Amino acid sequence: MLIYIYTSLVLFLILSNIFVLFSQNPIYSILFLILCFLSSSIILFLFKVDFLALLYIIIYVGALAILFLFVIMMLNTKYSISNNSLLYYFIILICLIVILFNFFLVTNEIFSNLILDTFDNFFWSDFFFNINSFGQILFNYYIIIVLLAGLLLLLALVSSISLTIK
Amino acid sequence: MIFDFFISTFLRILIIIIPLLISVAYFTLAERKVMGAIQRRRGPNLIGIFGLLQPLADGLKLLVKETIIPSNSNKNLFILSPLITFIISLIGWTIIPYNDYSFLSDINISLLYIFAVSSLGVYGIIISGWSSNSKYAFLGALRSTAQMVSYEVSIGFIIIVLVICCGSFNLQNIIQSQQNVWYFVPFIPLFLMFFISGLAETNRHPFDLPEAEAELVSGYNVEYSAMGFALFSLGEYSNMLLMSSLNTILFFGGWLPLIEISLISNSIWFGFKICIFVILFIWMRAALPRYRYDQLMYIGWKIFLPISLVYLIMTIFFLICLNYLPY
Numbered sequence: 225m226l227i228y229i230y231t232s233l234v235l236f237l238i239l240s241n242i243f244v245l246f247s248q249n250p251i252y253s254i255l256f257l258i259l260c261f262l263s264s265s266i267i268l269f270l271f272k273v274d275f276l277a278l279l280y281i282i283i284y285v286g287a288l289a290i291l292f293l294f295v296i297m298m299l300n301t302k303y304s305i306s307n308n309s310l311l312y313y314f315i316i317l318i319c320l321i322v323i324l325f326n327f328f329l330v331t332n333e334i335f336s337n338l339i340l341d342t343f344d345n346f347f348w349s350d351f352f353f354n355i356n357s358f359g360q361i362l363f364n365y366y367i368i369i370v371l372l373a374g375l376l377l378l379l380a381l382v383s384s385i386s387l388t389i390k
Numbered sequence: 391m392i393f394d395f396f397i398s399t400f401l402r403i404l405i406i407i408i409p410l411l412i413s414v415a416y417f418t419l420a421e422r423k424v425m426g427a428i429q430r431r432r433g434p435n436l437i438g439i440f441g442l443l444q445p446l447a448d449g450l451k452l453l454v455k456e457t458i459i460p461s462n463s464n465k466n467l468f469i470l471s472p473l474i475t476f477i478i479s480l481i482g483w484t485i486i487p488y489n490d491y492s493f494l495s496d497i498n499i500s501l502l503y504i505f506a507v508s509s510l511g512v513y514g515i516i517i518s519g520w521s522s523n524s525k526y527a528f529l530g531a532l533r534s535t536a537q538m539v540s541y542e543v544s545i546g547f548i549i550i551v552l553v554i555c556c557g558s559f560n561l562q563n564i565i566q567s568q569q570n571v572w573y574f575v576p577f578i579p580l581f582l583m584f585f586i587s588g589l590a591e592t593n594r595h596p597f598d599l600p601e602a603e604a605e606l607v608s609g610y611n612v613e614y615s616a617m618g619f620a621l622f623s624l625g626e627y628s629n630m631l632l633m634s635s636l637n638t639i640l641f642f643g644g645w646l647p648l649i650e651i652s653l654i655s656n657s658i659w660f661g662f663k664i665c666i667f668v669i670l671f672i673w674m675r676a677a678l679p680r681y682r683y684d685q686l687m688y689i690g691w692k693i694f695l696p697i698s699l700v701y702l703i704m705t706i707f708f709l710i711c712l713n714y715l716p717y
Contacts, residue, residue, distance in 0.1 A: 225392070251520065255467075258513070278502045286509025290516070290539060294532070297520050355499060355559065 230270055237263045238321070245313050250296050254289060261285045275354040402494055406483055414627045415445035421672050428676040455616035460522060463613065467521035472614065472621035475514030479625035482507045482632045487562050488657045489645050499559045501549055504636065505542075508591065511629065512538050515600075515610050518622075522613035530609030533683065534593055534600035540690040541590040547698035548584045551577070551705050552640055557716030565644035567716075574641035580701060581641045583694055585670075588633040590690065592626065595675035599683055634667030635660075 240263065243256040261284045268277035362370055419434065419441065426433025434441035459465060485500040487493040497503060512535050519531020553559055556567040574581045590597040593609075600609030611622045638644055642663050645656040681689070709715050 255517075274497070274499060275502070278499060278506050281506040282502070282509055286506065286512075286542075287539075290512060290535065293516060294535070297516075297528070298532075 226270065230267065233263050233267050233270070237267070242317065245317065246310065251293070254292050254296060257292075258285055258289050261289065273354060275358060403484075406494055407480060410480070410483060410628060410631070411624070413631065414624055415449065417627050417631065417668060418448070418623075419445045420668065421675070424669060424672045425676050428673070449620065452616055452620040457616045457618065458613075460524070460613050463523045464521040467517050468613075469618070471514045471518035471521060472618040472625075473514075474517065475511065475625040476621040476628075478507060478511045478514065479628040479632070481510075483628075485561065486632070486635055486639070487565065487644065488660055489655065490562070490566075492657065493562075496560070496562055500561045501553060501559045501564075504632075505546060505549065508545075509542060511625075514622075514625070518614070519610040522610075524613055526607040527610050527612045530600050530607070530612065534609055537593070537597065537599065537686060537690075538591055540687065541587045541694070544583065544690065544694040544698045545587045545591065547695070547702050548580055548587070549640070551580060551698070551702050554702075554705060554709065555716070561639055561644070565639060565646060568643040568646060572641060572643040572646075577641065579697070581637075583698060584640065585637060587690075587694060588637060589671070589674060590686065592629045592633050594630065594671060596678040596681050597686055598675075598680065599686065630671055631664065631668070634664050634671065637667050638663040 237260055240256045240259040244253045244260065247253045247256060261280060265277040265280040265285075268274075268280065422444075423433040423441070434444040437443045437447050459468060482504055484494045485497060485503055487496065515538075516531050516535045519528045519535075522528075552564065552573060555573070556564045558564065558567075589595070593600045601611075611619055614622060638660065644663075645660040647654070647656055647659045
């Protein structure tokens with residue numbers, strides 16, 4: 225049962241990705257991008273990574289995609305990709321799909337048990353909740369990296385503000 | 391086995407949604423009645439006893455009316471957007487606890503879930519404004535989207551203060567941690583800010599610029615008629631109910647009773663508290679004049695956001711100094 229839901233969701237994800245590339249109207253491609261984010265967050269839910277799934281919705285769908293929508297709606301662009309580059313994108317897409325499927329097949333054989341085992345140990349043995357385990361690991365072992373990531377974000381913020389001032 | 395599961399889930403969802411829709415209908419009636427009482431009028435009193443059947447008549451009128459779809463609009467999105475607004479306003483009710491044992495689902499990150507759902511609610515509005523292909527609807531959608539996005543930020547910080555004090559994102563745990571004292575006693579400024587941000591988030595007075603009839607043409611829903619308009623207003627009112635139930639859960643102890651009386655169950659106390667907030671929403675609409683748009687943005691970004699940030703840091707400081715962190 226679960227595997228059917230999972231495969232149908234992945235197919236949906238791939239389909240909406242294709243529509244992001246090939247829809248003529250830029251607004252439609254943004255809406256399909258939102259569908260991509262939503263379906264990937266549902267896939268994360270199926271993997272029991274509930275915290276990351278909700279963060280996906282809050283950050284990507286709730287903040288980033290709305291900004292994209294705003295900009296594209298207000299600019300009123302009539303931009304559409306030409307047939308030539310469409311073919312180019314299509315070739316890249318097919319190559320990616322072939323590579324990814326091969327990758328999945330190989331990793332499924334070798335690593336699946338290993339990955340699932342470590343995943344289970346990592347998330348479910350020590351702590352009961354997802355959010356607890358993330359907090360414990362991030363702030364105990366990777367505190368410097370978290371601080372550096374915050375500084376990077378601050379840098380991006382300050383630089384964008386300085387761009388607008390000029 | 392799976393069939394049974396789907397049937398029971400469907401029934402449980404219906405048990406929540408049908409009373410919700412009835413209460414939304416009577417919310418509209420209560421709004422007109424209370425506004426009438428404040429302005430020394432009668433309000434609707436002709437259909438049924440005391441006008442009690444008025445919302446049903448209104449619903450029937452909206453159902454029977456003709457649905458007009460503008461010929462230059464983007465038809466798919468135009469039809470889809472009221473559905474999105476309505477469904478997303480219903481989704482938030484899945485995690486509201488009505489009593490210590492009655493809820494649809496009790497997940498451990500329910501506040502984050504509510505935050506995610508409220509951030510999704512913007513899409514129906516912005517898509518409706520764009521798809522109706524009219525300048526007025528588009529400008530109205532931009533106005534209300536900017537308003538909702540900017541007030542979401544301070545709501546997030548206010549929620550985080552409470553989560554730090556309680557130690558859990560779970561709504562049941564937050565309610566149970568208020569056994570001794572409700573959170574609105576130590577956090578009165580926070581409660582006021584949350585209530586005002588809730589008014590702005592649900593596009594209500596005094597922040598109802600999306601549908602300021604007098605000075606601007608009505609907002610994102612100008613082009614809608616009949617059922618589309620009804621779905622928009624249903625979604626809006628159910629969002630208001632959700633906001634008032636969140637107010638009670640976060641600051642007024644949810645289903646915790648004020649006085650222990652064995653005849654009155656906890657869920658009735660919960661409904662009573664929600665009713666008080668509903669009347670507050672209506673009172674605000676009757677009493678206050680409308681803000682200008684720049685004043686609205688000023689309040690959101692330059693007053694509420696700094697105050698909630700400082701409050702967050704101050705709370706963490708006190709909790710760490712006094713060793714009160716709940717972990």
